[in-house]
Structure formats: structure tokens, C-alpha cells
Amino acid sequence: MRTEGTVTRLDRVFARLDREPHRPAHIDVPRMSRHRLVLFSAILAFYLAIVWAVVTTSWLVRLDWQVMFFRPYQQWPQIHAFLDYYVVLGQRGPTAVMIASWLGWRAWRQHTLRPLLVLATSLLLLNVTVGAAKYGMGRLGPHYATVIGSNEMWRGGDIFPSGHTANAVMTWGILAYLASTPRARRWLSALSAVTALGVGLTTVYLGTHWLSDVLLGWAAGLLNLLALPWFEPLIARTENWLFALRDRLRDRYGRGVPMPAPELTGGAPGLLKPRAPAPEEAPATREAVGASRSLRPPAFHHAAAPHTTRGERAPVTPAGSRRPPHSDRVPHSTTTAARP
Template sequence: MRTDDKLDQMEERPTDRARPRMTRTRLWLFGGTLAVYFAIVVGVLANTWLVTFDWQLMFFRPYKQWPAIHEFLDYFVVLGQRGPTAVAVAAWLGWRCWRQRNLHPLLVLGASLLLLNMTVGAAKLGMGRLGPHYATTVGANEMWLGGDIFPSGHTANAVVTWGVLAYLATTPLRRRTLSVIAALGALGVGMTTVYLGTHWVSDVLLGWAAGLLVLLALPWLEPAMTLAEDRLMGLLLRLWLRRPESLRGPLPAGLPAPVSRQRVAPDGEVLVRETVGAGAGGRGGTARTPDGRPHHPPRPHTTRAERSPVTPAGSRRPPHADRVPRATPLSPTSGRGRNGTG
């Protein structure tokens, strides 16, 4: 069997669910969280009661009040470290990409972590706050001193990394369940950093707000992620098609099946046959409908030879017992009878 015939029989990539959109509720949540974010920053900059509470809890030293749980929380706080959590979640989402035959889950994780590093990293370096262990003046907000703990990176990373799993959930029940689990995990990681004395309470509050802003902003990045997915899928498909036929093997999972196009002469002879990727705009990717669902062209059918239509000979009118065919001449007797003279 020829390679082009094999490509015609390949299974098409299944349609995945619609991508999340920026709804009015999500937009209100984003605006409210952004207001809380700036309120925390202003509260720390103005040395309000928030800074006083930071110092009171720092002098309380929770790690000395409950030393029995110190060892456990040393391991638990790893759930907020970017390296281990990113590897674990990427492995799970990579398996989902293979099952769903698209790159959307990994692209969501990559986009969220990139946005998190840009926003949280800029805030950390821009405000330069020192942590409790390095504080210099009692009662001061410790800002602009070259630190990098405001907001809490562990807390924000826990919100985003585990929240991505809820964002990618396929059913409302799973989304609600994973949202609760991610919220509890992020809450635990944030309070653990306060227990260990590595962050102020205000650091943790700002970390929660920063991570939630990243999750709420993901629908705005969906068009860019869809474009990137189409380009990557088209690139992988073109690389696969450039390999020699003897080394190609089966089409890798996740690539849209190529479509075989051909032009046939009236006598049934194939004039031109070419194999192209099922993509929009000739990019080799996957065409999509306006709501974000991928659209796949129908699988081509086996071409049949075209024959010129043949007009059947004779009359097409059905036979009738009382009807005299036109080809039979009327007899004189029948003519006289019809005129009433016979």
C-alpha cells in the first residue's frame, strides 16, 4: 500500500472541549483581586496595622511554639517550590496531551508560569523587601533594601501550579473539587512559610493575590496559545512528512492527520495527487471555529472514475394499457371510430 493511501486512513485528532472565556464573573473577580493586591501594597508602604501585625507574629516565632511539626512542614513547603511542582504537573499534563492529542495543557502551564515569573519577579525586585530573618529596624516595613520576598513566591507558585489543574478540568464537578484542593494547598503553603519565619504575613497575602490574578488572566492568553499550538502542530507534521518513507513509521500521536488531495480527469485518470496538513491558512495546523473548537475537514473518499451520462433510448413515459404508442400509426378504422363516422 502506498504511503498516501496510508495517510488517508489515519485517524483524525478528536475534538476537544471549548476553551475558557473571560466571562463577566471572571472579570469582576479579576478587578476585585487587583484592588486587594494594590491595597496590600499600599498598606505595607504606609506602615499601617498590617506591618505591625507582621512584626507581632514575627516575635511570636511559631516555629518555637510548635517545634513538633517543624520537620513535616519542611517537606510540605516543597509543594510551593517552582522546580519540583512544575516537573510533577508537567509530567501529568504531558500525559494528558498524549491522550487528547493536542498541546493545550502544556501550553497553559507554560504560559501561566511565564506570566507568574514576569509579574511576581518584577514585584519582588522592584520593592526589594527584606524577610523576617534579615530585618534591620523593628516596626519598619523593610522596603527598598535589596530583598526579594514581597510577594511570596512559594505562595503564588502554589496557587498557579495547582490551580492550572482546576483550570483545565473538563467537568464542573472536577473543576470545583480541584479548585478547593488547590486553594487549601496554597493556604497551607503560605501559612507554612510564616511558621518557618521566611515570610511576613503580608508577603503571603500578596502572594495569594498575585497567583489568583495569573489564573484569572489566562483566558486572555487563549488566542495566543491556540495560535502557538497550530504553529507547533504544523511544524511537527512538516518534519514528519520530510522523513523518508522507509523511516517515517506511524504518525506520532497528537499530530493532525494529513489530507490527500487529488485531481481526476473525466476518464478516471489521476492527474495530480498531493498530501497536505489539515491546517487553517496553509500553515499546517488545525483550523478552528470561532468558539475555539478545532475543525477537521472530512476524510477524503476513494475516487471513482467519472463517466459521461448516457441518455436512455426510447420514451421515458411509463407504459399504459389504453395508451397507443406514438410510433404506431393509427389505423383507418380507429380514425373513423374516433371521428364518429364509423
Template sequence: MRTNDELVQAEERPTEPVRPRMTRTRLGIFVATSVVYLAIVVGVLTTSWPVRFDWQVMLFRPYKQWPEIHTFLDYFVVLGQRGPTAVAVAAWLGWRTYKLGTLRPLLVLGTSLLLLNATVGAAKIGMGRLGPHYATSIGSNEMFAGGDIFPSGHTANAVVTWGVLAYLATTPRTRRVASVIAALLALGVGMTTVYLGTHWMSDVTLGWTAGLLVLLALPWFEAPMARAEAWLLALWRRVRERAVLVPAPVAPVAVAAPRSPADDQQPAREPVSVGGRSASVRSPEGRPHLPARPHTARSERTPVTPTGSRRPPSPDRAPRTSPLGPAAGRGRTVGG
């Protein structure tokens, strides 16, 4: 029997989302979609009815039939461009990751975009089809001519990017609504590329099937994504624990010892000579106090002997030429 606290904790704890499995129905749809994919490729390679229909639509030139919607569709087609759509969906799924406490939404988006780039990119480069604006001869399939438009990347990206939101929905009703919105966006982006003349109609149909195959194959990657999530969360916990156990170094702060009344009655300490100069001593109020320098009396100063005689010159006085001074001169006079 659970207590009230345990029930409250269980309600507050985020529930683990249900991971889709590869059921028989999903596997059957995957196989049927793969057959359609191969049929479109074979039809274009053999220059059969898909190529004839491509040329009929191209020569009809939809952008000239309805020029008034050209500006709107120029902006609408951005919903299939990989960069802006990936950033918008990643921001939403990042917030869901924070709320649910799981990395699965971002891992599903990253895995689906990786599969999309690998499969669609390889098909584009391998078949090298030219677009309608670069076609060389009427009725040709324009394959292996150095192009990169087969299948349509905008269309496949619209299917995968918006379809991931439906794949990650947590309730059946939300999944149905998201699936319808994603299908309409993918349909609109694909037909917009045909209207603008940047893709053949067969490019768009192959883009739809290529994006759908990526979404249908995601359950096969749920187990690797779960292992990757567990490894990333464990790594994050180790990093946080290491950051907590090893605090950042703190510089020591000098704290002045409290003064007692006895310290105030003691005489001031003599300054300490440091490097030939006396260091200053701080007063009890904290102001620097320089010690008084001793004043030397005039009588104690070192006398300075002036050069030459201070008496004025006299014509009666003989100059001192003897190095012995006056005493030596007087001696010589007495002796003579």
C-alpha cells in the same frame, strides 16, 4: 444520516477541550483581586496595619510555639517550590497531551509560569523587601532594602501550579474538586512560610492575590496559545513528511550470482595478478584457494659460479698469471 463507521470514528476521535473565555464574572473577580493587590502594597508602603500585624506574628515566633511539626513542614513547603512542582505537573500534563492529542495542557502551564515569573519576579526586585530573619528595626516595613520576598514566591507558585490543574479540568465536578485541593495546598504552603519565619504575613497574602491574578488572566491568552499550537503541529507534520520522503542512505550489498551446472564443469580460472601478486580465487564451496606456484627444475636454475678454484693446490703446477689463459702460454712456448 451517519453510518456506523462514522459514529465509531467520531467516538474514538478526541474531542476539542472547551477553552475558557473572559466572562463578566471572571473579569469582575480579576478587578476585585487587583484592588486587593494594590491595597496590600499601599498598606505595606505606608507602614500601616499590615506591617503591625506582620511584626506581631514575627515576634510570636510560631516555630518555637509548636516545634514538633517543624520537620514535617520543612518537607511540606516543597509543594510550593517552583522546580519540583513544575516537573511533577508537567509530567502529568505531558501524559494528558499524549492522550488528548493536543498541546494545550503544556502550553497553558508554560504560559502561566511565564506570567508568574514576569509579574512576581518584577515585584520582588522592584520593592526589595527584607524577610523577618533579616529585619533591621522593629516596626519598619523593610522595603527597598535589597530583599526579594514581597510577594511570597512559594505561595504564588502553589496557587498557579496547582490551580492550572483545576483550570484544565474537563468537567464541572472535576474542576470544583481540583479548585478546592489547589486552594488548600496554596493556603498550607503560605502559612508554612509564616511558621518557618521566612515570610511576613503580608508577603503571603500578596502571593495569594498575585497567583490568582495569573489564573484569572489566562483566558486572554487562549487565542495566542491556539495559534501557537496550530503552528507547532504544522511544523511537526512537515518534519515527519520530510523524514518519510527522504529515506536514509543504505549501503549496497553484493549478491553472488547463482551458479549453474555448466559453471561447475569449466576449468578453474587463472589467478589475476594485482600489484605484482596473484590474487586468490575462491572455490565453489566459498573457501579461499591460492593457486599452485610453478616449481623450477634444478637443471633450469641459474648456475652460480664459485669464486676461486676447486682443485687442491699442487707444487708442480705453475700459477696462472697471464690474462689470456692457458692457450696464450702454450703459444709462447712453441714460438720459442
């Protein structure tokens, strides 16, 4: 038999599923620390180096063509069906729905809108930065390449950087960014890194992206993820504004004025007792009660009658027959003729 003090792992799981009574006082909000700023600068330099290597048609472009002619989807056709489904983990629509469902539950549980606002900010930031780079450089993909050995830049394409890869880094990295404990942050960071790495290599396997597209997609996703602490003050102001708007709408169109609850004065648990009047107001209350009682009309009561038992009561019988009168019938008292 389990004692009251023993807490099992299942108890911890159910405790995590319950809604907290109030918003946690100390929610870990990442800051733009020096370490994060140095990492952001290094990845930005890597991003610019990849763009420069592709624009100048360097060795990286030659490597792109070698991988394309290798055709990995023909070398390992047995995993083609699985990777067709695995690459969905980098599509913006399905992943946004999955992550939003999880973060919506967390927002409800912790009485805060921050998880959903962080997700919305990350998706908006990713669409603006990656979308602008895609349509600004206009690179064609491997299936639409025209000149062997060229970088295929500014020809109306939209695959540089890889949107699947950047979205996988950003969307799954949000889970690590919003983790509540350092241990969970480490595990989720490793999981999101492996997922984003697999999505990027899958696009190269399927032939939909150059290898340099995937490298730039990883850098773009990390840059957006590391830049989120700069938007935390705006997210906090937006959350406060939304809660204030909710309170105003609730006061205007929602519930009425709540009735005051009766006070507990002790006694048995859960037993409500009326509040005793103050000493100074007790005489006035008694006078008012007495005056109200004197204004009432006197009640009239019947005189008391002697009680008789059931056997002494006289039965009440109707005066006359209960049958309706009939003109064709003959009374029993008259004599009738003898029957033949």
C-alpha cells in the same frame, strides 16, 4: 458472571487511561466572562491595597512584626519536620515537574499540546509578574530585618510577594483550570486552594515570610490564574503552528509515500481479494497476457519412461575394489609359504 452491558468503576478507570482515537471535538476553553472579569478586578484592588498598606507602614506592618516575635516555629516545634517537607509543594522546580508529567500524559491522550502550552504560559507569566514585583520593591524578610517596626522596603530583598504562595496558587490551580468536567473543576479548585493556603501559612510558621507577603502572594497567583483566558488565542495559534511544523518535518525527513492498501471485496472477515478489472479494460488485459505467454520459449520435457518397482531395479555395483592399491600387499589368489 458480568454481562457485556454492565460497566464497572474499574472499566471506567481503564477507559480513561486509554488514548482517545482522535482529539476531542469539544474541549472546554475558559473565556474571560463577566464574572471572571469582576473577580479579577476585585483581586487586583486587594493586591494594590496590600502594597499600599505595607508602603505606608500601616497596621499590617505592625501585625507582621507581632507574628514574627511570636515565633510560631518555637510554639509548635513538633510539626516543624513535617512542614519542612510540605513547603516543597510551593517550590517552582518540583511542582513544575510533577504537574508537567501529568499534563504531558493528558496531551498525549487527547492529541493536543494545549495543556503543556497553558502550563508554560502560566509559569512564564508568573516569573515575569512576581519576579518584577519582588525585585522592584526589594523588601527584606523577617530573618534579615534591621529596624523594628519598619516595612523593610527597597533594601535589596526579594520576598514581597511570597513566591512559594503565588506558585502554589498558580501551579495547582492549573489542574482546576484544565479540568474536563464541572465536578472535577470544583474538587480540584478546593484542593488547590487548600494546598496554597497551607503553603502560605507554612512560610509564616517557618519565619521565611511576613504575613503580608503571603497575602500578596495569594493575590498574585489568583491574578495570573484569572488572566489565562486572555492568552488562549495565542496558545491556539502556537499549537497550530507547532503541528504544522511537525507535519512539514515529517514530510521532509520522515516516512516515504505509503503504499495503497488492497481493497476488500467481501467474503470472510479479514480476507483480501484482488480487485476485478473494469469491463472496458478486461480485453486489453487478456491480450497483453496472451502476448506475453506467446513470447515465452517452449518448455522441453523428457519422454515418459515405464515405471518399475523397487525390486525390479538392478543394483548398481562399482567395477572394481573400493580399496586403494597397495604395493606391499599380496593378492589372495597367490599361494603363500607354509608357516613354521
